[in-house]
Amino acid sequence: MNTVVTLLQSQLGSIVSTDQDELEACRLDRSGHRSESAPIALVHAATIADVQATMRIATETGTPVVIRGAGTGLAGAAIASHGEIVLSTLGMTRxxxxxxxxxxxxxxxxxxxxxxxxxxxxxxxxxxxxxxxxxxxxxxxxxxxxxxxxxxxxxxxxxxxxxxxxxxxxxxxxxxxxxxxxxxxxxxxxxxxxxxxxxxxxxxxxxxxxxxxLPQGVPSTIGAYFPTVEAAARASSVISASGLRPAIMELLDPLAMSFIAEHLGIEVRAESFLLVQTDGEGAAAEATGALAIIRSLGGDATLTTDVAEGNRLMALRRSFHPAMEARGTVLIEDVCVPRSTLPAMFHAIGEISARYGVTIATVAHAGDGNLHPNFVYEGSADDGFAVPEHVWTAAHEMFVTALRLGGTLTGEHGVGILKKRWLRDELGDDQVDLQRDIKRVFDPSGILNPGKLFSVADESRPADAAAHGALTE
Amino acid sequence: MNTVVTLLQSQLGSIVSTDQDELEACRLDRSGHRSESAPIALVHAATIADVQATMRIATETGTPVVIRGAGTGLAGAAIASHGEIVLSTLGMTRxxxxxxxxxxxxxxxxxxxxxxxxxxxxxxxxxxxxxxxxxxxxxxxxxxxxxxxxxxxxxxxxxxxxxxxxxxxxxxxxxxxxxxxxxxxxxxxxxxxxxxxxxxxxxxxxxxxxxxxLPQGVPSTIGAYFPTVEAAARASSVISASGLRPAIMELLDPLAMSFIAEHLGIEVRAESFLLVQTDGEGAAAEATGALAIIRSLGGDATLTTDVAEGNRLMALRRSFHPAMEARGTVLIEDVCVPRSTLPAMFHAIGEISARYGVTIATVAHAGDGNLHPNFVYEGSADDGFAVPEHVWTAAHEMFVTALRLGGTLTGEHGVGILKKRWLRDELGDDQVDLQRDIKRVFDPSGILNPGKLFSVADESRPADAAAHGALTE
Structure with a gap:
């Protein structure tokens, strides 16, 4: 490995870092996963020529490369391990x-x-x-x-x-x-x-x-409480089906709301919360339409065009992730289902939570049918915050449910290392093989982010639950 | 070849046609090109199983397949020639x-x-x-x-x-x-x-x-005459830049207008014409904004919300292609440039028309920067309506100009056989090779539409103008 680092340093000079703290930081992203060990070098590319030189050396030496930006990914695609070069484009900001x-x-x-x-x-x-x-x-x-x-x-x-x-x-x-x-x-x-x-x-x-x-006009914001999460999900589905097109439509379940309330030190009702924001020239008319639908479906709603009050409502939503992190270690999930099946998906999540005794708080981009169930558990740095078996089993059941409802494993976070074992469940063997062949056209020697999105050995998902631990490698 | 036809007929029965009139029709699309000779069979697929059976036979026998729908393509991608099976999905209409x-x-x-x-x-x-x-x-x-x-x-x-x-x-x-x-x-x-x-x-x-x-409300339609095509192009650019978003913004040059007038037997001004239609809730306000821009930039404009009058204006635009076809054989081109360069592109087309003595009438989807210069010439069925050399030379110069302005060879018609020789000019050798390698992943034996989009022999564009004739094969 020293040869590779020496080559990088001789051609790229001081932009090649072997600082242990910097290398350690590349073992993590925001997924909660940590790689087995540190990569061999971190290249702070400043120019296209830097990137080209790094890739030429990687190809010549057969060294794997992990491309990294700000490291905010939620699926582990940008974490690096032993023997790998991290190629950071974070310095290319023009x-x-x-x-x-x-x-x-x-x-x-x-x-x-x-x-x-x-x-x-x-x-x-x-x-x-x-x-x-x-x-x-x-x-x-x-x-x-x-x-x-x-x-x-x-x-x-x-x-x-x-x-x-x-x-x-x-x-x-x-x-x-x-x-x-x-x-x-x-x-x-x-x-x-x-x-x-x-x-x-x-x-x-x-x-x-x-x-x-930029959209013109003053946004209108609605905050609405519903007695059940299914009722809130139904209201969001009906708003979409009515042809209204809110800029934002977020749904928080009662557990999410109670965690947020505790985190912020405020009082909220222990109910589901639907947050709708309309923007552009038609904002007021669209909000009026959405409000009528919400109330007719049992929501207790307020509408505001006051910017500060709108921001206060949005802040509830934006406090979701900090509130979860304050509760323990979090596996942030990301299934997406057809909008009309949102109530069914919320119902299934409730059942899975109860069956496996797992705390799951959920926020959804309801206009997209994209849910982020957050599995909260007690993690430890000693085992790389590894996700416990029963949490993976519950997550597995949730993935299967999403697929059965016509949905997908990941709406926006990606596959990374987090979901690659389920790739074949959604895409089928033929398509995964075809996609890997396309990757080989771009990257014949397999040095670009090996083991991310696709499995290195192209293995199928292990049938036994014990193998789940491998995910947290 | 008889073996292939026999195999198809034995497995697929009466949906396999060898009717000469039907096969002859598959030599053409709407590009004006005609293939060298007729394909060997036409499969009228009714089900996915029909498509699968056809492809299995094609693979087993190494027979090329041209997939065909309604045959309305403008680049020759769906025309078939000797030795090829035409697989029609036109009967799969559910x-x-x-x-x-x-x-x-x-x-x-x-x-x-x-x-x-x-x-x-x-x-x-x-x-x-x-x-x-x-x-x-x-x-x-x-x-x-x-x-x-x-x-x-x-x-x-x-x-x-x-x-x-x-x-x-x-x-x-x-x-x-x-x-x-x-x-x-x-x-x-x-x-x-x-x-x-x-x-x-x-x-x-x-x-x-x-x-x-479906957009709500009554559309507003503006028809505007401008003394020069550059002025009309500038007005369309400014309308886009202002943030207005018309549903339709079409620009016809003076030649196009005169051909349309002659074809319809009406009188129009020998000027450039900009047609703008706004729709949705904000239609009236958007049209008022567009009208003000048009008038401030020298356009002589009328605005209507009357449906019949709006349709009358739209009919001018929709008569463009019939009017061109009434003038002779037409090579319909399709370059797309950044909107801000529309005036420059129109100016260049005028120069090219004059330099090569080629009649070019142009309509543009001005909101997209997508121009359809129509090269009108005397074609003959005897030579497959082959495009004359000087027309190809003029078209070549137009492609080069579009690329120089940051544009593309084809905004919406595709490459087919019409533009494959210019593919490397836009994409570069490396990218064309990469794209061909991706095609090979899907189609390792090269039976899917060979010679369309990519050249069979992967040849570069011949430097000599004489080779242009090969395009009309």
């Missing part, structure tokens, strides 16, 4: 161009989502992808995971906001994909293939992203 | 499911776009992809070409309306891609890869498409 006329920006991958939006706001423009991590996550990471967030039902996922990419291939070659235009159908859609590929196909070194005009 | 709650439909590929919308209108729903051919083109064909149309700037291209696909691979295996949910990031995005792949990767046998609510 905004290369903003075109107001064409409503596009060209940016480097390490740019923080919120920093891009800070640069756009004075121009009345906006990069719509809005993961909860937007203050700390990078545009490159948003693209590598096809990040979602609170605003997707109305404003789309990251896929809808990317027109073109420049990537560095495993062997160091630079390639431009896609275009600067609104439309373009020259050849196969490799931009789409890169988006959400979790570092397995190439290194994103530049992105041409589509911007939107 | 709507398998419409879910109002989840705003999705599951359909077979041969369903006509307009027939799907006819089934949706009573439910207040709508499949947004709106190619000019929507009355006669299939949903499967829309997907295979990532079809655009008049409404893309506001409502997106076909890519934005497809959630899942079932495909049959070259070897006959059936595979489900994507999902029924709004979001989903399990594995690589193979749905996106299939969309626009022009029959080179697999056979689309079912699609789960995303529906929209």
């Amino acid at each position: 905004i290369l161009e903003i075109s107001e006329d064409d409503e596009i920006a060209v940016v480097e991958p390490g740019l923080i989502n919120a920093d891009l939006n800070a640069a756009l706001v004075a121009k009345g423009l906006w990069f719509a992808p809005d993961p909860a991590s937007r203050a700390i996550s990078t545009v490159g990471g948003n693209i590598a995971t096809n990040a979602g967030g609170l605003l997707c039902a109305k404003y789309g996922v990251t896929r809808e906001s990317v027109l073109g990419l420049r990537i560095v291939l495993a062997d160091g070659r630079l390639m431009s994909l896609g275009h600067r235009t609104v439309k373009g159908v020259t050849g196969l859609d490799l931009v789409g293939l890169m988006i959400g590929s979790e570092g397995t196909l190439g290194v994103i070194v530049e992105a041409t992203v589509k911007l939107r005009r | 709507i398998l499911e419409i879910s109002e709650d989840d705003e999705i439909a599951v359909v077979e590929p041969g369903l006509i776009n307009a027939d799907l919308n006819a089934a949706l209108v009573a439910k207040g729903l709508w499949f947004a992809p709106d190619p000019a051919s929507r009355a006669i083109s299939t949903v499967g064909g829309n997907i295979a070409t990532n079809a655009g149309g008049l409404l893309c700037a506001k409502y997106g291209v076909t890519r934005e309306s497809v959630l899942g696909l079932r495909i049959v691979l070259a070897d006959g295996r059936l595979m489900s891609l994507g999902h029924r949910t709004v979001k989903g990031v399990t594995g690589l995005d193979l749905v996106g890869l299939m969309i626009g792949s022009e029959g080179t990767l697999g056979v689309i046998v079912e699609a789960t498409v995303k529906l929209r609510r």
Whole structure:
């Protein structure tokens, strides 16, 4: 391994770090997983040439590379272990161009989502992808995971906001994909293939992203309590089906609300909470429509156009993750189901929680049918915060239920190491094999993020529950 | 070849046609190109099993297959020649499911776009992809070409309306891609890869498409004359840049207007014409804003909310293609440039027309920067309506100009056989090779639409103009 580090240092100099604290930090992301041991080196790339040089050395020496941005991923795709190089693009933060006329920006991958939006706001423009991590996550990471967030039902996922990419291939070659235009159908859609590929196909070194005009007018915000989570889920389904298109529609179950209340030191009702925010010119009319639906379905609702009061309601939602983390170690899940099956999915989660004696608090992007059940348990740093067996068993049952309802394992967090064992359950053997063959076209020697998204040995999911521990490697 | 036909007939019976008129019809699409000779058989698939059986026989015998829907393509991707099987999915027309709650439909590929919308209108729903051919083109064909149309700037291209696909691979295996949910990031995005792949990767046998609510309210329509096409283009750019989002914004140059007037037997001004239609709740306000911009930039405009008058204005635009066809043989081009460069692109087209003495009438989806310059010439059935050399040379110069302005060879029609020689100019050698390698993963023996999108011999574009004739093979 020293050869590889020596090669990196001789060609790239001081941007190659072997500082143990820095390497240790690369064993973690926000998934709660920790890799077996530290990687061999961390390259702080500042330029495309740095990325190319790193990949050339990796190819020559057959050394695996983990591409890393801000490390905010929730599926373990950017954690690195022994023998691996971490290639960080966090230092590539430039905004290369903003075109107001064409409503596009060209940016480097390490740019923080919120920093891009800070640069756009004075121009009345906006990069719509809005993961909860937007203050700390990078545009490159948003693209590598096809990040979602609170605003997707109305404003789309990251896929809808990317027109073109420049990537560095495993062997160091630079390639431009896609275009600067609104439309373009020259050849196969490799931009789409890169988006959400979790570092397995190439290194994103530049992105041409589509911007939107900032919505005009004052947002309207509704907070509504419901006696059951199924009733709240039904109201959200009916709001979507009615054709109203809130910017935000978040559903918190009673357990989530009680944890948040305790965390914030406030009092809330021990009920389910539906939070709806409409924006744009039609905000007031849309909110009135949503309010009528909520009340007719048994919700106890208030509507506000006061910004401070709206922010207070939104803060409840944004306190969800800190409140969970204050309770213990958390496995954040991410299933997505057709909107109409939200009540059934919430019902099933309640049953699974009871059956396995697992604490599960859930928030859902209800307009998308995307649920984040949070499994709270007692974890320990000694075993890398490994998820206990009965929690995995409960999670497994939840995945199977989501698939049975026509849903998917992951709405926005990705597969990483967290869900790769269930990949074949959703995609089938033929498709997983086809996807691995496509990966091999990009990365014939398999040095790009091995063991993420796909299993290294391409093994099937082990039938015995005991094998679950391997996930937390 | 008889062996192949015999095999097909023995397994598939009467759905296998060798009728010479039917086979002859498969030599053409709407591109004006005609293949060298007729294919060997036409399979009228009615079921997925028919498609699988056809592909299994094709694989066993090494026989190329051209997948065909309604044959409305404009790039020659669905025309078939000697030794090839045509696999028609035009008979697979069922709507398998419409879910109002989840705003999705599951359909077979041969369903006509307009027939799907006819089934949706009573439910207040709508499949947004709106190619000019929507009355006669299939949903499967829309997907295979990532079809655009008049409404893309506001409502997106076909890519934005497809959630899942079932495909049959070259070897006959059936595979489900994507999902029924709004979001989903399990594995690589193979749905996106299939969309626009022009029959080179697999056979689309079912699609789960995303529906929209039909826009409410009365549309407003503006017709505006401008003294120069550059002025009209500038007005359209400014309307987009202002944040207004018309449903339709079409620009016709003076030549196009004069041909249309002659064709319809009406009088119009020999000027450029900008047609703007706004829809939805904000239609009136948006139209007022657009009108002010148009007038301040020198446009002579009228605004109407009268449906009949709006239709009369739209009919001018919809008469463009019939009017062109009445003038001679037409090469319909399809470059797309960043919106801000529309004036420059129109200027360049004028220069190219003058330099090569070629009649070029242009309509543009101005909100997208997507131009359709129509090259009108004297063609003859005897040489397969081959495009004359000087027309190809002029078209070549136009492609180069579009690329130089940051644009693309094709905004919505696709590559087919028409533009494959320019593929490397836009994508570069490395990317074309990578795309071909991806095709090989899906289709290792190369039987799916050989010579479309990619060149069979993977040849570079010949430097000499004389080689252009090969395009019209």
